[in-house]
Amino acid sequence: MDTILSWNQAIEKGFEPRDYSYKKEDIPIGTHKATLDFKIWAKGTAGISCYFTISETNQKIILTVYRDRTTKEYTIKDVDFRDVNSNQQHTITVKLNSKGNIKFEDITA
Numbered sequence: 001m002d003t004i005l006s007w008n009q010a011i012e013k014g015f016e017p018r019d020y021s022y023k024k025e026d027i028p029i030g031t032h033k034a035t036l037d038f039k040i041w042a043k044g045t046a047g048i049s050c051y052f053t054i055s056e057t058n059q060k061i062i063l064t065v066y067r068d069r070t071t072k073e074y075t076i077k078d079v080d081f082r083d084v085n086s087n088q089q090h091t092i093t094v095k096l097n098s099k100g101n102i103k104f105e106d107i108t109a
Contacts, residue, residue, distance in 0.1 A: 022062040063104040
């Protein structure tokens with residue numbers, strides 16, 4: 001199982017979380033090949049912040065997987081993000097939800 005880091009652990013391992021954006025205007029909508037660089041426990045919410053680099057553009061983005069209140073799992077379509085390994089390329093799908101906010105829709109290895 002891949003470790004989910006704290007902010008300080010990520011810095012100590014040489015990652016720079018500030019290089020990644022969570023802003024709506026910076027996150028490309030659609031399906032993209034991306035490498036999961038590392039994961040950090042989300043601050044202020046029950047979730048895992050996933051730090052991706054989009055393969056085509058080298059754009060660095062943050063997508064958060066929120067804990068399901070019913071199952072207590074950090075999943076998207078049965079993929080448990082506690083078990084998704086970093087340093088691997090995935091196909092990710094990002095959409096806008098009904099409120100126009102970013103929704104991390106799907107991931108495949």
